Amino acid sequence: xxxxxxxxxxLNASLVxxxxxxxxxxxxxxxxxxxxxxxxxxxxxxxxxxLCAIDYDRFCCSHHQQDIQLSLRDAQ
Numbered sequence: 386x387x388x389x390x391x392x393x394x395x396l397n398a399s400l401v402x403x404x405x406x407x408x409x410x411x412x413x414x415x416x417x418x419x420x421x422x423x424x425x426x427x428x429x430x431x432x433x434x435x436l437c438a439i440d441y442d443r444f445c446c447s448h449h450q451q452d453i454q455l456s457l458r459d460a461q
Contacts, residue, residue, distance in 0.1 A: 395403040436442065
């Protein structure tokens with residue numbers, strides 16, 4: 386049971402006893418900041434390739450196009 390400052394069960398917006406999803410995890414582990422878990426191992430060229438693929442900025446894509454391969458067919 387998660388208690389409020391009056392030592393009573395916490396309630397959600399509907400005034401029903403809250404679940405763990407309603408009142409949050411409850412703890413912050415500051416030391417875990419140094420180990421964020423899943424991290425994608427990508428570089429600037431990967432970001433540019435993604436932005437070009439979604440037509441984010443045509444000038445940017447045309448400027449960097451000689452440096453990156455935009456599709457598997459181009460890479461072969």
